[in-house]
Amino acid sequence: MVTKCRRSRTSFTEEQLKILVQAFSQNPYPGYTAKQRLAVEINTEESRIQIWFQNRRARHGFLERPKKNLDHTSPKEKIPDGRDRRCRTSYSSSQLQTLKNAFTENPYPGIDSREQLAEKIGVPESRVQIWFQNRRSRLRIQRKRGLEEASDQRQNQGQDL
Protein backbone atom coordinates (compact mmCIF):
# COMPACT_ATOMS: atom_id res chain seq x y z
CA MET A 1 0.00 0.00 0.00
CA VAL A 2 1.38 3.33 -1.02
CA THR A 3 0.95 6.28 1.23
CA LYS A 4 -2.48 7.58 0.66
CA CYS A 5 -3.08 11.16 -0.30
CA ARG A 6 -6.69 11.71 0.59
CA ARG A 7 -8.82 10.57 3.40
CA SER A 8 -11.22 7.98 2.13
CA ARG A 9 -14.68 9.29 1.49
CA THR A 10 -17.02 8.94 4.39
CA SER A 11 -20.47 7.95 3.30
CA PHE A 12 -23.29 9.05 5.50
CA THR A 13 -26.30 6.88 6.02
CA GLU A 14 -29.75 8.20 5.24
CA GLU A 15 -30.40 8.51 8.92
CA GLN A 16 -27.26 10.57 9.47
CA LEU A 17 -28.04 12.76 6.50
CA LYS A 18 -31.53 13.39 7.76
CA ILE A 19 -30.16 14.68 11.03
CA LEU A 20 -27.54 16.81 9.31
CA VAL A 21 -30.01 18.36 6.91
CA GLN A 22 -32.38 19.05 9.74
CA ALA A 23 -29.65 20.75 11.75
CA PHE A 24 -28.55 22.72 8.72
CA SER A 25 -32.01 24.10 8.10
CA GLN A 26 -32.13 25.28 11.68
CA ASN A 27 -28.67 26.81 11.62
CA PRO A 28 -26.20 26.67 8.74
CA TYR A 29 -23.50 28.00 11.07
CA PRO A 30 -23.34 25.72 14.05
CA GLY A 31 -20.82 26.57 16.72
CA TYR A 32 -18.25 24.16 17.97
CA THR A 33 -20.40 22.67 20.71
CA ALA A 34 -23.27 22.19 18.30
CA LYS A 35 -20.99 20.45 15.84
CA GLN A 36 -19.63 18.25 18.57
CA ARG A 37 -23.11 17.37 19.71
CA LEU A 38 -23.99 16.41 16.16
CA ALA A 39 -20.83 14.36 15.83
CA VAL A 40 -21.77 12.35 18.88
CA GLU A 41 -25.35 12.03 17.76
CA ILE A 42 -24.53 10.52 14.38
CA ASN A 43 -21.34 8.87 15.55
CA THR A 44 -18.72 10.56 13.44
CA GLU A 45 -15.91 13.02 13.94
CA GLU A 46 -16.48 16.68 14.48
CA SER A 47 -14.16 17.48 11.60
CA ARG A 48 -16.44 15.54 9.23
CA ILE A 49 -19.37 17.62 10.47
CA GLN A 50 -17.45 20.79 9.80
CA ILE A 51 -16.61 19.72 6.27
CA TRP A 52 -20.17 18.69 5.63
CA PHE A 53 -21.51 22.08 6.64
CA GLN A 54 -18.87 23.87 4.59
CA ASN A 55 -19.77 21.89 1.50
CA ARG A 56 -23.47 22.25 2.07
CA ARG A 57 -23.24 26.01 2.44
CA ALA A 58 -21.18 26.20 -0.74
CA ARG A 59 -23.56 24.04 -2.75
CA HIS A 60 -26.94 24.99 -1.44
CA GLY A 61 -25.93 28.43 -0.45
CA PHE A 62 -28.24 28.26 2.55
CA LEU A 63 -30.49 30.56 0.62
CA GLU A 64 -33.19 27.98 0.84
CA ARG A 65 -35.50 29.93 3.04
CA PRO A 66 -37.99 27.45 4.41
CA LYS A 67 -39.96 30.35 5.83
CA LYS A 68 -41.52 32.48 3.16
CA ASN A 69 -41.94 35.96 4.47
CA LEU A 70 -42.95 35.65 8.06
CA ASP A 71 -39.65 35.20 9.77
CA HIS A 72 -39.49 38.58 11.40
CA THR A 73 -39.15 36.89 14.73
CA SER A 74 -35.81 37.59 16.31
CA PRO A 75 -33.23 39.43 14.26
CA LYS A 76 -30.37 37.78 16.05
CA GLU A 77 -31.28 34.24 15.15
CA LYS A 78 -29.06 33.94 12.13
CA ILE A 79 -25.92 35.41 13.51
CA PRO A 80 -23.10 33.27 12.12
CA ASP A 81 -22.17 32.23 15.59
CA GLY A 82 -19.80 34.77 16.96
CA ARG A 83 -18.50 33.12 20.03
CA ASP A 84 -18.66 29.38 20.06
CA ARG A 85 -15.39 28.28 18.52
CA ARG A 86 -13.05 25.44 19.12
CA CYS A 87 -10.53 26.23 21.80
CA ARG A 88 -7.30 27.45 20.39
CA THR A 89 -4.75 24.66 20.22
CA SER A 90 -1.43 25.62 21.72
CA TYR A 91 1.60 23.76 20.52
CA SER A 92 4.70 23.18 22.57
CA SER A 93 8.00 24.15 21.04
CA SER A 94 8.90 20.52 20.45
CA GLN A 95 5.56 19.89 18.75
CA LEU A 96 6.16 22.94 16.58
CA GLN A 97 9.62 21.74 15.73
CA THR A 98 8.22 18.42 14.58
CA LEU A 99 5.61 20.16 12.47
CA LYS A 100 8.13 22.52 10.94
CA ASN A 101 10.49 19.70 10.09
CA ALA A 102 7.69 17.81 8.41
CA PHE A 103 6.68 20.95 6.56
CA THR A 104 10.15 21.38 5.16
CA GLU A 105 10.07 17.86 3.85
CA ASN A 106 6.61 18.14 2.40
CA PRO A 107 4.26 21.12 2.72
CA TYR A 108 1.39 19.02 1.35
CA PRO A 109 1.26 15.88 3.45
CA GLY A 110 -1.37 13.30 2.58
CA ILE A 111 -3.76 11.82 5.05
CA ASP A 112 -1.33 9.11 6.09
CA SER A 113 1.48 11.50 6.85
CA ARG A 114 -0.87 13.82 8.68
CA GLU A 115 -2.19 11.04 10.81
CA GLN A 116 1.28 9.82 11.60
CA LEU A 117 2.32 13.30 12.55
CA ALA A 118 -0.80 13.79 14.61
CA GLU A 119 -0.14 10.70 16.62
CA LYS A 120 3.48 11.58 17.07
CA ILE A 121 2.73 14.92 18.66
CA GLY A 122 -0.54 13.90 20.25
CA VAL A 123 -2.94 16.24 18.50
CA PRO A 124 -5.98 15.53 16.31
CA GLU A 125 -5.26 15.11 12.63
CA SER A 126 -7.65 17.92 11.77
CA ARG A 127 -5.49 20.33 13.75
CA VAL A 128 -2.41 19.20 11.83
CA GLN A 129 -4.21 19.87 8.59
CA ILE A 130 -5.15 23.37 9.70
CA TRP A 131 -1.61 24.03 10.83
CA PHE A 132 -0.28 23.15 7.39
CA GLN A 133 -2.89 25.31 5.68
CA ASN A 134 -2.02 28.30 7.83
CA ARG A 135 1.68 27.79 7.43
CA ARG A 136 1.48 27.51 3.65
CA SER A 137 -0.68 30.59 3.52
CA ARG A 138 1.58 32.68 5.70
CA LEU A 139 4.68 31.55 3.92
CA ARG A 140 3.17 32.71 0.63
CA ILE A 141 2.28 36.07 2.12
CA GLN A 142 5.72 36.44 3.57
CA ARG A 143 7.32 35.61 0.28
CA LYS A 144 5.14 38.09 -1.57
CA ARG A 145 5.91 40.80 0.92
CA GLY A 146 9.59 40.10 0.51
CA LEU A 147 9.33 40.60 -3.21
CA GLU A 148 7.42 43.84 -2.82
CA GLU A 149 9.98 45.23 -0.46
CA ALA A 150 12.75 44.31 -2.84
CA SER A 151 11.03 46.15 -5.68
CA ASP A 152 10.30 49.11 -3.41
CA GLN A 153 13.97 49.33 -2.64
CA ARG A 154 14.79 49.29 -6.29
CA GLN A 155 12.30 52.10 -6.88
CA ASN A 156 13.71 54.17 -4.02
CA GLN A 157 17.19 53.75 -5.31
CA GLY A 158 16.06 54.95 -8.69
CA GLN A 159 14.49 58.04 -7.16
CA ASP A 160 17.52 58.87 -5.10
CA LEU A 161 19.77 58.97 -8.06
Add this chain to the structure above:
DNA sequence: CCTAATCTAATCACCCTCGGGGTGATTAGCTCATTAGG
Protein backbone atom coordinates in the same frame (compact mmCIF):
# COMPACT_ATOMS: atom_id res chain seq x y z
C1' DC B 1 -22.43 11.48 -11.49
C1' DC B 2 -22.56 13.17 -6.69
C1' DT B 3 -20.39 15.12 -3.07
C1' DA B 4 -16.50 14.41 0.42
C1' DA B 5 -11.93 16.04 0.60
C1' DT B 6 -8.75 19.55 -0.45
C1' DC B 7 -6.91 23.96 -1.52
C1' DT B 8 -6.14 29.30 -1.28
C1' DA B 9 -7.28 33.81 0.35
C1' DA B 10 -9.33 36.53 3.56
C1' DT B 11 -10.90 37.28 7.99
C1' DC B 12 -12.11 36.55 12.85
C1' DA B 13 -10.56 35.82 17.65
C1' DC B 14 -7.54 35.75 21.15
C1' DC B 15 -3.08 36.32 23.31
C1' DC B 16 0.44 39.35 24.91
C1' DT B 17 0.62 43.51 26.61
C1' DC B 18 -0.42 49.06 25.02
C1' DG B 19 0.15 49.11 19.61
C1' DG B 20 0.22 45.82 16.60
C1' DG B 21 2.40 41.30 15.43
C1' DG B 22 1.62 36.16 15.94
C1' DT B 23 -1.14 32.38 15.04
C1' DG B 24 -5.11 29.00 15.48
C1' DA B 25 -10.00 28.76 13.73
C1' DT B 26 -13.53 29.80 10.46
C1' DT B 27 -15.42 31.15 6.18
C1' DA B 28 -16.23 31.68 1.04
C1' DG B 29 -15.21 30.13 -3.31
C1' DC B 30 -20.00 33.45 -8.15
C1' DT B 31 -22.19 32.51 -14.38
C1' DC B 32 -21.49 29.21 -6.57
C1' DA B 33 -13.26 27.27 -5.89
C1' DT B 34 -10.94 22.30 -7.59
C1' DT B 35 -9.99 17.33 -7.18
C1' DA B 36 -11.19 12.80 -7.02
C1' DG B 37 -13.43 8.37 -4.71
C1' DG B 38 -17.45 5.21 -4.45
